[in-house]
Amino acid sequence: MASLELKQEIQEALKNTTLSRTLGNFCATYPAKREKSYAGVDFEATRNSIKEVKSYAAEHIDELVDEFTKNCTARGGHVFRAKSTEEAMDWIRNLVKEKGVKTIVKSKSMASEEIHMNKTLASDGVLVQETDLGEFIIALEGNTPVHMVMPALHLNKEQVADFFTEYTHEKNEPIIAEEVKTARRVMREKFTTAEMGVSGANVAVAETGTVFTMTNEGNGRMVGTLPKIHLYVFGIEKFVKSLSDARYIFKALPRNGTGQRITSYISMYTGATEVVSDKDADTKEKKEFYAVILDDPGRRAILGDPDFREIYNCIRCGACLDVCPAFALLGGHVYGSNVYTGGIGTLLTHFLVSEERADEIQNICLQCGRCKEVCGGGLHIPEMIMKLRERSYESNPNPVYKFALDAVSDRKLFHSMLRIASVAQEPFTKGTNFIRHLPMFLSGMTEGRSLMSIAPVPFRDIFPTIQQKVENKKGTIGIFTGCLLDFAYVDIAKAVIADLNSIGYYVDMPMGQSCCGAPATYMGDRENAKKTAELNIEAMHADQYDYIVSACPTCTHQLREYKQFFEEGSDMYKKAVELGEKAFDFCKLFYDLGGLEESGDDTPITITYHDSCHLKRELGVFKEQRELLTKTNGINLVEMVDSDVCCGFGGTYSIKLPEVAAPILAKKIQHIQDTGASLVAVDCPGCLMQIRGGMDAHELPIEVKHTAVIIAEKRGLI
Amino acid sequence: MSTTDALYERFKANLEAVNGECSLAAKADAAKVVADLFKEKGLKTTCVAETDFLKELGIVPALKDAGVEVFTDHIRLHAETAQGGISEAQYGIADLGSIMQIGDEVDARIVATMSEDYIGIVRESTIVDDYDAMFDTLCEMPEIPNFVGFVTGPSRTADIECVSTVGVHGPLRLYVVVVQDA
Ligand code: SF4
Ligand code: SF4
Numbered sequence: 001m002a003s004l005e006l007k008q009e010i011q012e013a014l015k016n017t018t019l020s021r022t023l024g025n026f027c028a029t030y031p032a033k034r035e036k037s038y039a040g041v042d043f044e045a046t047r048n049s050i051k052e053v054k055s056y057a058a059e060h061i062d063e064l065v066d067e068f069t070k071n072c073t074a075r076g077g078h079v080f081r082a083k084s085t086e087e088a089m090d091w092i093r094n095l096v097k098e099k100g101v102k103t104i105v106k107s108k109s110m111a112s113e114e115i116h117m118n119k120t121l122a123s124d125g126v127l128v129q130e131t132d133l134g135e136f137i138i139a140l141e142g143n144t145p146v147h148m149v150m151p152a153l154h155l156n157k158e159q160v161a162d163f164f165t166e167y168t169h170e171k172n173e174p175i176i177a178e179e180v181k182t183a184r185r186v187m188r189e190k191f192t193t194a195e196m197g198v199s200g201a202n203v204a205v206a207e208t209g210t211v212f213t214m215t216n217e218g219n220g221r222m223v224g225t226l227p228k229i230h231l232y233v234f235g236i237e238k239f240v241k242s243l244s245d246a247r248y249i250f251k252a253l254p255r256n257g258t259g260q261r262i263t264s265y266i267s268m269y270t271g272a273t274e275v276v277s278d279k280d281a282d283t284k285e286k287k288e289f290y291a292v293i294l295d296d297p298g299r300r301a302i303l304g305d306p307d308f309r310e311i312y313n314c315i316r317c318g319a320c321l322d323v324c325p326a327f328a329l330l331g332g333h334v335y336g337s338n339v340y341t342g343g344i345g346t347l348l349t350h351f352l353v354s355e356e357r358a359d360e361i362q363n364i365c366l367q368c369g370r371c372k373e374v375c376g377g378g379l380h381i382p383e384m385i386m387k388l389r390e391r392s393y394e395s396n397p398n399p400v401y402k403f404a405l406d407a408v409s410d411r412k413l414f415h416s417m418l419r420i421a422s423v424a425q426e427p428f429t430k431g432t433n434f435i436r437h438l439p440m441f442l443s444g445m446t447e448g449r450s451l452m453s454i455a456p457v458p459f460r461d462i463f464p465t466i467q468q469k470v471e472n473k474k475g476t477i478g479i480f481t482g483c484l485l486d487f488a489y490v491d492i493a494k495a496v497i498a499d500l501n502s503i504g505y506y507v508d509m510p511m512g513q514s515c516c517g518a519p520a521t522y523m524g525d526r527e528n529a530k531k532t533a534e535l536n537i538e539a540m541h542a543d544q545y546d547y548i549v550s551a552c553p554t555c556t557h558q559l560r561e562y563k564q565f566f567e568e569g570s571d572m573y574k575k576a577v578e579l580g581e582k583a584f585d586f587c588k589l590f591y592d593l594g595g596l597e598e599s600g601d602d603t604p605i606t607i608t609y610h611d612s613c614h615l616k617r618e619l620g621v622f623k624e625q626r627e628l629l630t631k632t633n634g635i636n637l638v639e640m641v642d643s644d645v646c647c648g649f650g651g652t653y654s655i656k657l658p659e660v661a662a663p664i665l666a667k668k669i670q671h672i673q674d675t676g677a678s679l680v681a682v683d684c685p686g687c688l689m690q691i692r693g694g695m696d697a698h699e700l701p702i703e704v705k706h707t708a709v710i711i712a713e714k715r716g717l718i
Numbered sequence: 719m720s721t722t723d724a725l726y727e728r729f730k731a732n733l734e735a736v737n738g739e740c741s742l743a744a745k746a747d748a749a750k751v752v753a754d755l756f757k758e759k760g761l762k763t764t765c766v767a768e769t770d771f772l773k774e775l776g777i778v779p780a781l782k783d784a785g786v787e788v789f790t791d792h793i794r795l796h797a798e799t800a801q802g803g804i805s806e807a808q809y810g811i812a813d814l815g816s817i818m819q820i821g822d823e824v825d826a827r828i829v830a831t832m833s834e835d836y837i838g839i840v841r842e843s844t845i846v847d848d849y850d851a852m853f854d855t856l857c858e859m860p861e862i863p864n865f866v867g868f869v870t871g872p873s874r875t876a877d878i879e880c881v882s883t884v885g886v887h888g889p890l891r892l893y894v895v896v897v898q899d900a
Binding site: 018022025026075131132133134137150151152153155156157160176177179180181183184187188191192208210216217218219221222224225226242243244247250251258261262263264265266267268269270271272273274275276279280282284 | 736791792793794795798814816822823824827828830831832849850853854856857862863864865866867868869870871872873874875876877878879880881883885886887888889
């Protein structure tokens with residue numbers, strides 16, 4: 001459960017207008033920039049190679065560290081493998097003392113932030129100068145990075161000018177080009193006088209003892225060229241076996257990070273390079289080169305946990321942040337680890353920084369899956385966040401939710417509650433389709449939002465009265481309605497049946513079915529999720545039908561995943577597999593069964609389509625419904641910007657974190673309005689509820705309908 | 719167009735796309751091209767990290783003739799004040815407009831890092847097709863040199879308000895002179 005503090009931090013982030021403008025602009029232009037940078041490069045193949053070389057490294061990590069140590073030492077370097085962050089810091093502290101270092105220039109190193117290097121050395125009277133412009137600015141501000149790749153995104157040029165004025169004791173104008181010049185000037189002096197340089201590695205190569213640093217500003221090159229002592233600090237996750245393995249990472253890193261095909265500098269240091277020891281005498285010698293490798297228990301925990309091992313494959317490109325709707329809104333500070341942000345930051349925070357903090361911030365994830373599409377290391381970020389959520393729920397269940405979810409997994413209890421709700425809500429709906437407060441246990445979870453009203457008669461009571469006319473019957477399909485179709489959107493269920501009847505399929509409704517279990521899953525309540533899985537597997541009798549249809553992609557996805565709850569080979573597992581294989585979302589099934597000929601009422605209407613996260617990314621369906629719609633005469637389909645960005649519903653998300661869900665929804669509504677469409681087609685009742693609620697709140701006359709309903713209406717099937 | 723010229727054209731286009739400048743010179747003209755560049759850009763002082771090839775091209779005498787103050791030693795000291803920096807780059811990558819700095823010599827690294835205007839001299843015959851070809855070449859080396867660097871255009875940042883700005887800690891401007899050596 002998101003705590004009050006987190007909610008307050010979220011409010012603060014939402015109030016930062018610079019952050020929302022800069023981050024908003026960046027995130028809006030990022031996908032196209034990224035796409036362009038991949039021209040001629042196969043992203044999928046690249047990330048598969050990354051996965052391969054990183055997985056190899058994860059499995060052979062001890063060998064690789066030893067090999068690196070041997071090779072780096074042979075080339076004149078010194079390597080220290082630290083078994084804890086404290087040990088790393090102590091070792092560095094001693095080195096700095098022993099060498100009499102007073103000034104350090106540092107190029108970006110997240111590992112050094114993990115061990116609190118700047119603070120610790122500062123307390124010893126050593127100046128640690130951040131040289132990356134963004135890092136320098138936030139150091140002046142006394143803040144932590146808001147973004148992995150662009151740390152000072154939350155500040156505007158006016159604020160930067162003020163910090164610079166204070167720092168240089170000279171007036172700095174708020175002109176970006178001038179500010180960059182100031183940074184060059186003040187940093188030059190540090191580069192040329194510092195006794196030690198500290199770098200972070202993007203990759204370390206075992207076979208050659210090489211470390212890689214990638215920068216745009218050239219500060220990394222300065223740090224590696226000028227000071228006589230050079231220290232690298234990085235974690236064991238940076239290792240790959242061979243030089244050739246490293247190539248894949250640098251193919252994806254700049255493209256994913258900033259949409260560049262390559263950054264200005266990629267530098268490889270192998271052992272001790274030459275350095276000028278006395279500039280006046282022009283003498284040269286080999287520099288002192290040190291590598292401190294973090295091999296702490298947190299990193300080992302990642303490697304030792306099969307559910308999370310994939311985290312090792314992360315190349316820290318930041319792409320997952322740039323496409324994340326929650327991150328685009330909030331930036332990194334709310335994640336609060338001081339080092340790692342966004343979805344991946346949640347996972348890293350859990351292992352490397354603080355489990356308690358991770359428990360909090362996992363709530364921010366909408367489970368929309370957008371990060372997974374672009375991830376350079378092919379990580380299943382949302383699934384892993386879900387695992388964290390499950391573990392957190394197991395060890396600390398929220399009593400209100402627990403009660404609600406227990407009730408939901410008890411079909412009879414849940415259904416009777418919904419029936420009571422249907423009657424009890426009457427006075428609140430005031431003739432509109434929305435209510436402000438749902439009665440019963442749901443009320444505590446729905447504050448401040450328009451939710452749908454509960455249907456006066458549930459679909460399960462209507463179903464037996466439906467006359468199905470099926471000519472040339474081809475088969476029978478079982479319908480899984482899920483709670484929303486059964487108790488709220490009965491019109492969608494009716495349309496699905498009419499549509500399927502029209503292409504020769506009879507539809508049956510197994511009455512024992514209940515909630516698909518997604519709410520429990522998304523709250524992290526695996527026990528109740530499993531209970532509903534068992535119940536539905538038995539109730540749906542998949543063996544008796546040709547297919548199972550659902551008009552809710554979240555339900556469909558849930559049905560398809562039931563097998564994960566059971567032991568492989570068990571009877572339940574087999575039944576779960578059969579159900580999963582027969583379950584399809586309406587559009588996909590309808591399309592695959594032949595769809596419809598071109599027809600329709602020819603009444604012109606402009607429609608825009610919103611992709612549900614689950615349908616697009618989990619079920620991979622996005623072309624079918626568009627084709628079904630455009631084949632319907634009269635429909636003019638206009639694409640909206642970011643049609644596949646989450647609407648903010650995210651299962652129970654809009655209930656948990658309405659302060660985040662609301663602005664995400666507002667953005668969606670804006671994109672819809674920009675198309676000029678009078679109707680939004682959706683395939684998910686959750687999205688439908690969310691977007692309709694938004695239209696209602698904004699008092700906009702734009703309708704929102706399920707594709708099944710639009711097809712049925714435009715073709716006169718209902 | 720010969721294959722080398724086609725590589726050069728791609729190299730140039732890609733370098734220009736990242737704010738670099740590029741010209742092609744016959745071996746005999748290379749020194750003059752560099753000296754003209756100094757005149758055109760108004761550069762009065764420079765450090766040069768000499769190599770046999772740069773000596774063969776006669777870069778330093780040509781610059782001196784053109785009235786440029788040239789430093790070939792005490793590079794670390796003079797780089798603090800000299801405007802220009804010249805060094806030989808070991809490879810070019812057509813597909814990216816990158817040049818490669820390979821080797822341990824610190825002077826070469828200093829001039830390419832500290833100068834405001836950096837001029838890289840690269841032999842046309844060393845321009846490889848793409849990133850993968852370059853990596854293959856590196857991987858085939860019997861021992862990886864102490865330093866290998868990809869340099870692609872001048873230094874840049876987008877750290878303030880995401881506005882792309884050229885020239886931060888490294889060179890503000892970057893020129894590559896490709897010398898026809900075949
Ligand atoms: S699943 Fe969506 S909300 Fe969650 S981290 Fe990924 S992009 Fe962000
Ligand atoms: S999780 Fe994936 S997208 Fe995010 S930083 Fe790591 S590699 Fe990049």
